[in-house]
Amino acid sequence: DSGVTQTPKHLITATGQRVTLRCSPRSGDLSVYWYQQSLDQGLQFLIQYYNGEERAKGNILERFSAQQFPDLHSELNLSSLELGDSALYFCASSFPGQGAETQYFGPGTRLLVL
């Protein structure tokens, strides 16, 4: 158990809908990273937050957005969902003063868009 928690574990929804994925980092970690893992694209970095501020952006679609709250939990919002958004979504966190080279992953949210 990495100490990073994600909810829900599974999510089934329809095209065009909007969902919110939640992540709580390990105690003391200030950075949160979001990743998407699909069979054809592998593990893709989406976005990173540090203590509430966006720090880095990867291959995140405009239909997706994220934020990190004062209690350091983070939410990833996916809207206008398409079939191709079906994937595993992972959140990771890392220690203050350390970067993505020491990040720890949560168990993921499996999203299925029908």
Add this chain to the structure above:
Amino acid sequence: QKEVEQDPGPLSVPEGAIVSLNCTYSNSAFQYFMWYRQYSRKGPELLMYTYSSGNKEDGRFTAQVDKSSKYISLFIRDSQPSDSATYLCAIPSGGYQKVTFGTGTKLQVIP
């Protein structure tokens, strides 16, 4: 050219074999290199990270970096069925704020 390339396998070996997993990368400025292990339906787990060139050993696992050829390797000695997983190489970039992952090599260790 992709920043990180990894043979997807699958790789099947008998228990006790030495396993070699490899990745190549394109940017010579990369200095940190990581290996993650991912069991089916679980999140990736950080196995090892190394800085610059050379070897780093941790139990049955050895990570090796050859910066001259932009090649990174993970060796598993005395492989066990519990090592059956997907292994992903990863390289942080963008001031260590983002990580680029290889596609992963699926390993199966046969008892």
